[in-house]
Amino acid sequence: MSPAQIAQLAIILAPLVKDLVVEGSKLIATFRDDLSQDDLNKALELSKSTTWPELTFGLHGAT
Amino acid sequence: MKRLFGLLFTLSVLAITALAFAADPAVAPAVSPAPAALAAFLRDSVYPLLTAALLGLLAIPLRWLGNRFKIDYLMQRNNAIEQLAIQGISLAQEIAAKRIGSMPALTGIEKLDIAVSHVLQAMPAVSQDQAERIIQAMLAQIPGVGATKEQVVSRDGLIGISGTLQPIVGTTTASESGFVRLPLLAIMLLISLCCLAGCATTSPATPTQNDSPQVLAGKSLLAVKSTIVTAAAATDRMCTTGAMAADKCAMARTAYGQSRLAYDSAVDAYLLMIQGRDPAAFAASLQRVQSLAANLLQLAGGVN
Numbered sequence: 001m002s003p004a005q006i007a008q009l010a011i012i013l014a015p016l017v018k019d020l021v022v023e024g025s026k027l028i029a030t031f032r033d034d035l036s037q038d039d040l041n042k043a044l045e046l047s048k049s050t051t052w053p054e055l056t057f058g059l060h061g062a063t
Numbered sequence: 064m065k066r067l068f069g070l071l072f073t074l075s076v077l078a079i080t081a082l083a084f085a086a087d088p089a090v091a092p093a094v095s096p097a098p099a100a101l102a103a104f105l106r107d108s109v110y111p112l113l114t115a116a117l118l119g120l121l122a123i124p125l126r127w128l129g130n131r132f133k134i135d136y137l138m139q140r141n142n143a144i145e146q147l148a149i150q151g152i153s154l155a156q157e158i159a160a161k162r163i164g165s166m167p168a169l170t171g172i173e174k175l176d177i178a179v180s181h182v183l184q185a186m187p188a189v190s191q192d193q194a195e196r197i198i199q200a201m202l203a204q205i206p207g208v209g210a211t212k213e214q215v216v217s218r219d220g221l222i223g224i225s226g227t228l229q230p231i232v233g234t235t236t237a238s239e240s241g242f243v244r245l246p247l248l249a250i251m252l253l254i255s256l257c258c259l260a261g262c263a264t265t266s267p268a269t270p271t272q273n274d275s276p277q278v279l280a281g282k283s284l285l286a287v288k289s290t291i292v293t294a295a296a297a298t299d300r301m302c303t304t305g306a307m308a309a310d311k312c313a314m315a316r317t318a319y320g321q322s323r324l325a326y327d328s329a330v331d332a333y334l335l336m337i338q339g340r341d342p343a344a345f346a347a348s349l350q351r352v353q354s355l356a357a358n359l360l361q362l363a364g365g366v367n
Binding site: 040048059 | 282291295297305312315324334
């Protein structure tokens, strides 16, 4: 594998690895949080899709 | 390959859930006031949703990566074609040598036809034009043969030919080039997910040890959300940078929309189950999740 290919691979994988680390950290924190059932219910209510990012997938127009 | 990835991700999902529950050996159905409902919720809602979301959102970029980085297959194919081309040239030379003195000598075109026929017999998927170009490229690397005569283009790696390795022109398009082993990528991702689940659940300090099955199921739902959003954001980035085809991006957008609906239904079903009210509404929510998960799986090509 040439240095140029390694650089190209790094450019492709870097954002994916960053997302994996950030979301993985959140996931670990969630599992380790000593949440009561009530707190968990509230967290689930707040996690509903209205709070999710609006993604266009490069296709502008109706979602 | 698609089935392999479907299987890998299903296994990873099951591994995460199994690890989450294995971390709490004291988990017993008797702890739950409604173990049957919880089991049904996990089996019919969380697992299908997570599997569908993973297949729906990750299969698309992975399929793109598979098409883009199928380097192993291409290298093996190129090597096989090159070997066949050399065999074809040798065959033509041998036939020409046998004809000396007894029959009219073979013309250059006839020799080329013999070599091309030899390649096409073994690999019908190669076009005649491609086979001709490969053989002519090979001729330039063999002394005394072809228009280059003794001016040999040297290269390594093939029996009977010396020199440095050069790519074969015309056998690999720009869109097919790449350098990532896809199975290795999938295995690395699988190991990462399992390690992540292990870190999240098996530490002695983690309160997961004391979580009830209901709380673990709720936390698993939150993990589903994280998984969907992460995968969707990664896919979105590929689409906005033009790295993925528009039709694949349209599929990803549909899958993301359906994942949102399915997640909301799963949360509703979970809350209804936990609060223990309105069994009909709970069943309806479960039904909705199952339907959406089936749509997602179909969209991803995860089922036949």
